[in-house]
Amino acid sequence: MSGELHPFDISWLRLMAAAVLVLVALALSLWQRLGLGKGLVVGAIRATVQLVAVGYVLVWLFAADRWYLVLAVLGLMVAVATHTAARRQAKGAAERRTILPIAGLAILAGAGLTLAYVTAVVIHVSPWYNPRYLIPLFGMIVANSMNAAALALERLASEMDAHRAEVEAWLALGATPGQASAEAARRATVAAMIPAVNALAVVGVVSLPGMMTGQILAGADPALAVRYQLVVMFMLTAATGITAAIAVQAYRRTFFTPAAQLKPRAPA
Amino acid sequence: MRSELRPAAAGLAAEAAFRLRGVRQVRDGRTTLDGIDLDLPRGGFTALIGPSGSGKTSLLRLLNRLDDPASGTIEFLGRPIAEYRVRELRRRIGFVFQAPVMFPGTVLANLQAAHGLAKAEVPPVDESGARELLALAGLDPDFVGRQALDLSGGEKQRVALARALTTAPEVLLLDEPTAALDPEVADRLVHTLSELRVSRSLTMVMVTHRLREARIAATYVAMLEAGRVVEAGEAGALLREPQQARTRAFLQAGEGELG
């Protein structure tokens, strides 16, 4: 049952034992009247259902071993991430129409390019669509791209709103929209990249990344797990940067008319 | 030269810098300008007066295309302003905002900003050039090395004025440039503007709610109310003997306010 490369199995019964840990938090919530009880229970159940479902999808996908199925799943991941990133920023229908394609392009390019590089150049995945590598790697990448896109869009909108007078002062001096929004764009890009930069700085000191921990628990050589983790961190940095940059560059244009005028604030 | 010349009133150039016809503006679904017909004399100092909310800012913003009107035509030197390249138009028509916006960095950096935007079109500003511009704007040239964001409101407004001059504009649009200033500082700034108009052959268009500033500097006055021109004409005559009762009421209220 145990051995160097065979992890301890977690039976369904043992999983139930783990679920007791949620009850601890639940008890705390009731005792301190935190009002988190419902969220905790629903969240724990949702997490279980979602992850078990994902597990079965992965089993099926690995068995089917078809490149088009893998690409379809990757596409679905991008679509969900796009929807989630855009939902946080877009309030009205018009704004959605503007933001959805921007978020989609930014996530697709940032996550797709990074995945292609990592699987082809770094890991040499074979066959190229091997779902055992592509799906989990892309999951991590897309989640980061999604957050980067959401942060970048949100921050750019708030910067453009807070600095309308400055942007118009630049325009009045003969600036292009790109020049007038350069500072806002810079701040939005930085804001979207800070989590990735911080993660690089604290990894191994403050945080032991989940993926590495998981690999070690699952029986992998820690040295290999560390190298994988480094690949992952570099890859997430790239995905974050590409996504943030594309989102900001595409989104900033939408604040201006073709005659280099700052559009009025969207009615609240 | 334009075919229709205005009758040459005292102190007025006959040619219009701006010619507005049937200009209507809508903001947030509300009509803020409604059928504006106005000629703003070239080389003159136009004061746009009128109660708060009458559309003065809305009108001024149309002249360098910070906004476009909902309908109507605006000509600059006889050509529709939409026919000019918009960035070039804005370099030729400077804008000084009501609340001065300083860019981070030194005063010198602020005066070099326009050159940084268009190196081929805007000549560079070195330190001595910057000192000259500051003097023109009525500020001690030694301000050149100061941090722009640390200046007082009046000093910022003068840097904003000097910065607007860096593109060598033919026109300056000023939106209540003295609103945040003490009356004495305000008076001095208006005198500076008046001198600049002559020394640099500028066309000035200034929104003001201070009657005394119109008296100091204006050669031409347009009185707005509720998005319409109530009355417009040569400054001396209009301020002395307004033809419209509403202008009269507005001017009298202004006199009272200023004591």
Ligand SMILES: Nc1ncnc2c1ncn2[C@@H]1O[C@H](COP(=O)(O)OP(=O)(O)O)[C@@H](O)[C@H]1O
């Ligand atoms: N950005 C804006 N959005 C919507 N309405 C505006 C905006 N700016 C001004 N208005 C409205 O337009 C009218 C004219 O305003 P404005 O041109 O600023 O007048 P003034 O400069 O004479 O005080 C006012 O009723 C004002 O409330």
Ligand SMILES: [Mg+2]
């Ligand atoms: Mg105003």
